[in-house]
Amino acid sequence: xxxxxxxxxxxxxxxxxxxxxxxxxxxxxxxxxxSSWVVIGALLALVVAGTRKLxxxxxxxxxxxxxxxxxxxDLAREQIGEKAYRDWLPFIGTLFLxxxxxxxxxxxxxxxxxxLPSGELGAPTADINTTIALALLVSLAYFYAGLSRKGFRYFxxxxxxxxxxxxxxxxxxxTKPLSLSFRLFGNIxxxxxxxxxxxxxxxxxxxxxxxxxxxxxxAIQALIxxxxxxxxxxxxxxxxxx
Amino acid sequence: MDSITSAASVVAAxxxxxxxxxxxxxxxxxxxGGAVEGIARQPEAEGKIRGTLLLSxxxxxxxxxxxxxxxxxxxxxxxxxx
Numbered sequence: 001x002x003x004x005x006x007x008x009x010x011x012x013x014x015x016x017x018x019x020x021x022x023x024x025x026x027x028x029x030x031x032x033x034x035s036s037w038v039v040i041g042a043l044l045a046l047v048v049a050g051t052r053k054l055x056x057x058x059x060x061x062x063x064x065x066x067x068x069x070x071x072x073x074d075l076a077r078e079q080i081g082e083k084a085y086r087d088w089l090p091f092i093g094t095l096f097l098x099x100x101x102x103x104x105x106x107x108x109x110x111x112x113x114x115x116l117p118s119g120e121l122g123a124p125t126a127d128i129n130t131t132i133a134l135a136l137l138v139s140l141a142y143f144y145a146g147l148s149r150k151g152f153r154y155f156x157x158x159x160x161x162x163x164x165x166x167x168x169x170x171x172x173x174x175t176k177p178l179s180l181s182f183r184l185f186g187n188i189x190x191x192x193x194x195x196x197x198x199x200x201x202x203x204x205x206x207x208x209x210x211x212x213x214x215x216x217x218x219a220i221q222a223l224i225x226x227x228x229x230x231x232x233x234x235x236x237x238x239x240x241x242x
Numbered sequence: 243m244d245s246i247t248s249a250a251s252v253v254a255a256x257x258x259x260x261x262x263x264x265x266x267x268x269x270x271x272x273x274x275g276g277a278v279e280g281i282a283r284q285p286e287a288e289g290k291i292r293g294t295l296l297l298s299x300x301x302x303x304x305x306x307x308x309x310x311x312x313x314x315x316x317x318x319x320x321x322x323x324x
Contacts, residue, residue: 179304182304182308186311
């Protein structure tokens with residue numbers, strides 16, 4: 001494949017190669033950290049720029065931020081309910097924005113121009129470690145939400161409506177983070193792979209429709225992750241009307 | 243990796259995606275059919291139906307993606323490579 005990859009330097013296919021950093025006894029994937037920092041920096045810059053001079057009639061960046069805020073608020077209110085959604089709005093909003101900007105940043109920013117010693121930059125969410133961390137955060141969040149709102153009465157949820165449900169509800173606690181993380185990771189990696197394979201076969205124009213489809217599905221995946229996180233939290237804080 | 247392991251892994255990777263695509267394919271077809279029926283019956287609800295349809299399509303697509311993850315693990319991070 002050597003002559004082909006020389007011919008098409010931007011269309012190489014790399015899976016499972018990473019830029020390893022050793023910190024203490026830990027080995028971490030450096031490229032994921034770099035691209036996450038870029039995403040976090042971009043989001044911070046956007047928010048700071050949009051909230052520096054607040055105006056009564058929002059214009060420009062402030063307008064965009066208010067639109068985003070209203071969007072995330074509606075999402076959280078619909079899933080968590082009127083009573084508790086305010087506590088969880090920052091969490092849901094952060095998840096949605098981070099995943100959304102990660103997915104789109106991985107597809108839209110020309111990372112290939114930055115050369116790394118090994119591995120390649122891309123969407124942070126195309127690495128299983130990122131998505132598992134996010135999914136475990138969601139797990140912690142809904143346990144905390146349930147326990148802090150209802151105390152030990154939270155565990156009544158496991159035996160409702162009948163105690164027969166107990167094993168299923170316990171298994172559900174493990175399958176929730178599993179499916180959340182694999183869904184996001186698989187979708188983003190699949191988008192990148194489809195584009196990479198198409199670009200490898202036909203480097204011009206042909207990958208474009210696949211790229212647009214990728215942008216669409218990655219936006220939907222961010223929405224789904226945030227919706228499901230909100231739904232799980234809403235399930236945990238939901239009070240049965242006795 | 244010996245040749246029998248790699249051959250089995252490649253076949254299994256193909257089967258994982260191929261078989262995993264059947265169920266969600268049928269499910270997505272049913273869901274899309276239902277949505278079209280709903281829009282035909284009640285065209286003013288199109289926006290709401292479309293949003294719900296896209297969300298549920300993505301859920302079904304996740305099932306195939308699980309198959310794809312298994313296939314990718316077999317191809318690029320094979321635990322039996324030795």
